[in-house]
Amino acid sequence: MSAQLQRLLTPEEYLAIERDVEAKHEFYHGEMFAMGGASREHNLITGNIGASLHSQLLQRPCEAYQNDMRVKVSASGLYTYPDVVVTCEKPRFEDEHFDTLLNPQAIIEVLSETTEKYDRGKKFEHYRQIESLREYALVAQDRAHVELFSRGNDGVWSLSEATGIEASIAFPTVGCELALADVYAKVSWAS
Template sequence: MALQPEKLVTAEKYLALERKADHKSEYYAGEIFAMAGASERHNLIVANVVAELRAGLKRRDCKVYPSDMRLKILSTGLYTYPDVVVVCNKPQFDDEHKDTLLNPTLIVEILSESTEAHDRGKKFEHYRKIESLAEYLLIPQDSPKIEYYSRQPENQWLLSEITGLQNTVKLAAIGCELVLAEVYDKVEI
């Protein structure tokens, strides 16, 4: 007996379901993927990063969004929820609901065992196709470190690794910096 092929979902159907759901899901190529909850360390790091970025960008034309802001990658069709997103200049949205962002300048992902390979691999592959994206940060939960990717000419990406609580990451594209001691404040590492 042959298995029935799974019915693919349209992006429109996904958005209708997602806007009514009590949990977050990602969408890609007709499939919906439920997202797992986050640990205490993950949530503390997200809160710290959002607080530091908001303080650093207070007088700039940039907005900081936490993990409830959905992002759509136009060229690939992926809908996802980055941990933190910064948009400089005017945010562009997918529709009048203003719940699906299109033009991030900076994306931050907090790494966990279950998401690390995806955040470094396929997800970053999608993110690199966003024309407005200038910087991408990967932050582990268990050690004071930030992997800072910055877009270079000809769509190349430069990786800088910053380690140690005493160090700072200078985010050139948004004119701001993150102090690792603040990123990991109250986080048991």
């Protein structure tokens, strides 16, 4: 019995398919990967972060997107959907559909058991190739904890953390601060 070879998609074919379906898919090296649904906590946290950033950026020339703004890592060819994306630069898009952002300055991912290894590892490797990206945050779902990786002018990434519901963490590149009490509003953890 011989294995049948699967034809790889071009980025253009992927985008045409993706724009015509309800489910979201990442795309890498000719293959589409379905993205799973998110938990209640994940949705609350993502919404809370989006709301906080929206209010802080409302009077500034910045844009924040939640869940559905596709980001392309041009250097590696990865297309993905971060939980929250911010740019204070003039947004650059891949094409006239304005649904694939090329120049995020901050990306925030809410961790889950199934995505944490990828978000910390391979995905962050891809994200580090985005020239405009200066801040990458990982937000825990199971406790009040945010890790913020920031790229300095020398290209070196550094880590700062905020732990506990009373803490906050600053995103200097986009001029915002997230209070963990706001990030985790209405989220409860089992004791």
